[in-house]
């Protein structure tokens with residue numbers, strides 16, 4: 001199993017990463033069982049492991065499919081409808097596959113006061129996509145995001161689990177090169 | 181050059197002393213810098229005595245509302261009849277705020293020590309550090325620190341031989357501003373949608389998992405070790421009677437030196453903006469400032485000579501909030517900026533209350549219409565009417581949050597709205 005995880009850290013793994021390791025049945029291998037068991041050990045109620053497990057599904061597959069939601073529901077004694085109602089509440093769980101580099105451009109107020117809109121447009125142009133679309137080569141998806149908590153370093157951009165700060169439109173080709 | 185820029189004002193940096201110092205992140209480095217010296221002392225104190233020191237220090241919650249921390253702790257039952265919980269609120273998502281992330285990423289062990297001392301004071305057996313999902317790089321740093329602290333015996337069973345057990349778990353969110361509201365946070369932590377609930381029950385009565393719970397902000401908890409170590413009077417040498425201590429200010433928008441700065445409470449807002457941050461770039465004039473994060477009332481350039489304390493900012497007609505001034509220079513289109521803020525709240529409303537769900541999106545749409553030059557004068561009256569409808573009628577204060585900047589922008593920059601309508 002890759003990287004044994006301390007129980008205290010089981011619920012806090014980065015789940016938007018480029019190196020996905022797709023899996024169909026989430027809890028039928030050692031890694032999945034281990035993550036589930038460790039997450040469950042951190043809360044007095046089973047249901048509380050829901051966000052960590054949605055995160056695990058996305059960490060493995062890059063998004064959270066209906067099948068993943070059903071498997072998580074089964075593992076936590078919840079209904080699939082309930083799991084769906086939670087998964088769709090949170091913006092960070094992808095309900096559709098996304099590009100390997102998931103690019104979120106903050107266009108909220110502090111970034112908006114700088115060049116956020118131009119940065120966003122330039123990312124779309126350079127990747128040849130429309131907002132939310134996966135590029136033909138599967139590499140990129142670009143979306144607008146609300147405040148990323150980096151307002152003093154506008155424009156803030158997040159690519160998977162990384163921050164890029166003080167981004168200006170002319171830096172974008174270099175950023176895309178760096179991602180490859 | 182200091183972190184992130186140095187400035188000329190004389191201040192003792194308490195929380196931010198080690199910002200920018202990689203060494204402070206590891207347990208070994210942190211101990212060399214004097215870390216984890218207060219925890220053993222706190223373990224020898226009665227929980228009530230810890231609460232008393234914090235109460236006397238006058239520390240007020242840094243999550244925005246400024247509620248006295250020691251008083252909040254004293255609401256917790258004195259004789260536990262089952263588990264108590266501490267939730268550390270690291271959801272930081274208010275537009276303009278980016279201070280907690282600096283604590284998370286530079287001094288994670290300071291936060292952990294603060295969490296443990298607070299947990300001891302409220303007799304909690306488990307601390308959940310709820311970090312917003314987007315903060316992956318920073319939650320990873322905190323997680324590594326928690327694991328190190330477990331391995332060194334500062335967290336877990338029989339902490340430092342005291343017989344006291346306390347776990348710490350990092351829990352990461354998934355993109356919902358409303359998970360920062362304390363009851364929303366607890367709903368989310370329990371595996372639900374981050375929907376706030378009506379109080380009562382208050383968290384200290386029945387919080388997360390139905391048990392007595394205290395929710396505190398990252399910056400609040402990080403201030404606890406030094407207060408317990410040095411005493412209430414020491415902490416009170418900074419700030420005012422009602423707002424003691426130092427505060428992290430995070431300054432963004434049109435500024436020469438944006439960033440997070442630790443400053444004594446009571447500094448004038450204009451000094452933060454002009455002296456510390458260098459005013460607006462390119463010699464431009466400042467038009468407006470939203471002083472406490474996007475949910476506080478706008479001030480004009482003539483209104484910045486106010487005291488940076490909870491009481492001082494309230495007197496100036498706004499709020500200290502998270503001390504996150506968003507600065508707009510003379511070229512800023514106020515209607516457009518306000519529309520962008522309203523769009524944030526429309527996106528983040530959890531949808532439980534009609535006034536908020538409908539009100540935030542109508543507001544955003546009306547502002548958009550005016551911005552495009554398609555508005556009418558009656559739209560301004562409608563916006564005022566919406567402000568009325570959205571104030572004090574909802575489960576949580578998110579609806580009110582959009583009213584503060586909106587109403588103040590209508591009052592103070594009405595000419596800009598009218599100019600767009602008439603053009």
Ligand SMILES: Cc1cc2nc3c(=O)[nH]c(=O)nc-3n(C[C@H](O)[C@H](O)[C@H](O)COP(=O)(O)O)c2cc1C
Nearest residue numbers: 241242243269271272273360361362395396397400
């Ligand atoms: C809509 C909304 C969002 C909030 N977001 C945060 C947040 O991101 N971080 C935070 O610490 N407090 C936030 N708060 C305040 C919390 O409800 C709570 O008062 C705070 O965490 C208590 O900690 P303190 O007493 O240490 O300030 C928010 C409140 C509201 C109404």
Ligand code: SF4
Nearest residue numbers: 530532533536574576
């Ligand atoms: S005021 Fe808005 S965010 Fe708060 S509970 Fe009501 S709908 Fe949800």
Ligand code: FES
Nearest residue numbers: 106111148150151
């Ligand atoms: S407004 Fe862009 S990071 Fe906060």
